[in-house]
Amino acid sequence: MKQLFFFLAIAVFSFGPLKADRPNIVLILSDDQAWSDYGFMGHADIETPNLDRLAKQSLVFERGYVSAPLCRPSLATLVTGLYPQQHGITGNDVDGYNQRAALDKPLRDSFHKHSSIIRELTAAGYLTHQSGKWWEGSWEDGGFTDGMTHGDPxxxxxxxxxxxxxxxxxxKPVTDFVDxxxxxxxxFFLWYAPFLPHTPHTxxxxxxxxxxxxxRAEDVARYxxxxxxxxxxxxxxLGxxxxxxxxxxxxxxxxxxNGWAAPSTNADDPNQELWKGYAQRSKSSPYENGIRTPVMISWPGKVAPQRSADFAHTIDFYPTVAKAAGLEVPSHLPGLDLLSADARAGRDRVFGVTHSTHNMTLGDPDDTLQYLWCVEDQWKLIVRYDGKDTTKYKALHVWDKxxxxxxxxxxxxxxxxxxAEKHPEVVARLKQSIEDWRADLWTPSRKNQ
Known part of the structure; x- marks a missing residue:
């Protein structure tokens, strides 16, 4: 009997809670979809019966936000629990497309020095699988035990x-992994990030x-x-x-x-240029159609289904999953455990950034910074960043005044x-909050984590 207790103690010490206490974890990550474009979010035409069913079983945050309105930095935040200016992935490419293969490797190497929820789950005994979008090399580079992406330029x-x-x-690849x-x-942990509903819209x-x-315009129907x-x-x-x-x-x-909207939805506005096949106030912008997303967490018997008015953020994925899996949450992470009502009650605002979609600069995340934003209750402040001459990284959503x-x-x-002109006191308060947030990101406890 003593030997049995000894081996049980070794298992708990090595891998956290026993297997029966640790949930499987599935991340479902859609790609380029506006926050309103689901049945459970009230869209009048789009039908999403499977996600609607999941919503009825979930803790649903209707006011979720991403750290950046672009896929690569947004996904990097999920992995590290850090903001783009901390983990260094601020856009999709280094130096546009010209020297991607040569210059991207040192950026990836720098990124992989940060703690990762994927590597933590793998180290704790989880089988981990990557499918769909994945920017940072191969699935092996990401710390998965299995996957699909080779990452070879x-x-x-x-x-x-x-x-x-x-x-x-x-x-089949993901169902085989589950089997x-x-x-x-x-x-097991499953990263399910299909290239859907992203273009090509086929x-x-x-x-x-x-x-x-x-x-209905054809681009809208296809989307x-x-x-x-x-x-x-x-x-x-889910089935x-x-x-x-x-x-x-x-x-x-x-x-x-991140969000998305069809080009035809703003074609009648002469002040809104089209960019890369999507409407300007959507993907890559600091507007709601760029940065807002519903967030859902389903865990039968553990999480009561309800709609929450609290803020959720992609910086919360790491601490939420780590806590659920019985892992230690790194102290430097700025996010919170979304399953803790007390933790959520202590949050009254959320923050994020918008950088140039390309031309990342290793070691200088502000080099391509365009906007910072803050949301507090009903208010949202967007601040244009004027810290540097960014003319070669033209802001895609610039305003003149x-x-x-x-x-x-x-x-x-x-x-x-x-x-803004009607509420200068709100502008001043939220602008100060943004400045305080930026300063806090580089306190000694968080710097170089």
């Missing part, structure tokens, strides 16, 4: 490469026919169809968890990397009315 490795087939070309983990009787014809209408196609793949994944009888002990975390804009995002969620 000589073979066109970038932002997911072979992993981008997941969802669009079936679900393997069940056979091995080990807890949905099944049946879905395109469903959303096509005489009064709507892609949103439902993504939802169908989520249903396949497989149920078939394998592991859904009851699986924490599902849902979030989107005032360096700040203030919106009441509860009464004006589409941010049509700048009320």
């Amino acid at each position: 000589k073979r066109g490795g970038r932002h997911g490469d072979a992993g981008l087939a997941i969802g669009r070309k079936g679900m 393997h983990a069940v056979e091995e009787q080990k807890p 949905p099944p014809q049946r879905l395109l026919d469903k959303y096509s209408a005489p009064d 709507y169809a892609m949103c439902e196609w993504f939802d169908e793949t989520c249903g396949q994944l 497989h968890l149920e078939e394998k009888n592991v859904a009851e002990n699986t924490l599902v975390f849902y979030v989107c990397d 005032e360096p700040v804009r203030l919106y009441n995002v509860k009464s004006d969620p589409n941010e049509q009315n700048d009320v």
Whole structure:
């Protein structure tokens, strides 16, 4: 009997809580989808029955935010729990496209020096799988035990490469991984980040026919169809968890990397230029359609389904998952455990940044910084960054006059009315909050973590 207790103690010391106490963890990460474009968020036309069902089983944060409105820095925040100016991934490329292969490696090497929730889960005995979007090298580079992305620039490795087939070309790699983990009787972590509903918008014809209408632009119809196609793949994944009888002990975390809107939705506005095939006040912008996302956490028997008015943020993924898995949460992380109502109650505002989409500078994240933003209750302040001459990194969402804009995002969620001149005291308070936040990021306890 003493020997039994000895081996049990060794297991707990080595791997945290025993296997039965540790949930499987599934991250579902949609790609380029506006915060409003789901059935459970009230969209009038887009149907997402599988995510709607998940929402009914989840703690739902309708006011979730990303650290940056662009896929690579947004995903890097999920992995590290840090803001872009801390982990160093501020855009999609180093020096545009010209020297990507040569210059990206030192940036990745610097990024991988930060603590990672993926490596922590792997070290704790989890089987971990990468599929879909993944920018930082191969799945091995990311610390996964298995995966799809090779990350080899000589073979066109970038932002997911072979992993981008997941969802669009079936679900077998991830369902096989779940089957393997069940056979091995080990807890698992699944990074499911399909290239959906991201362009190219090539949905099944049946879905395109469903959303096509005489009064609807084709780019909008294609996007709507892609949103439902993504939802169908989520249903396949969640259904497989149920078939394998592991859904009851699986924490599902849902979030989107950044927003998106079809180009035709702002084509009638002469002040809004189109960029890379999406509307300007969406992806890569500091507006709600760029930075806002619903966040859902489902954990049967552990998390009561409800809608929360509290803020959620992508910096919270690491501490939330680490806590649920029984791991130590690094003290330098700025996020909080979203499953703690007390922790959420202590947060009254959230922050983030917008950088140039390209031309990252290793060791100088402010070099391409364009905007900083803060949301507090109904107020949202956007501040244009004027710290450097950034003319070669032209701001895609620039305005000509005032360096700040203030919106009441509860009464004006589409941010049509700048009320900065009417509320100078709010502007001053939130601007100071942004300055304090930036200073706090570089305190000794957080610097170089």
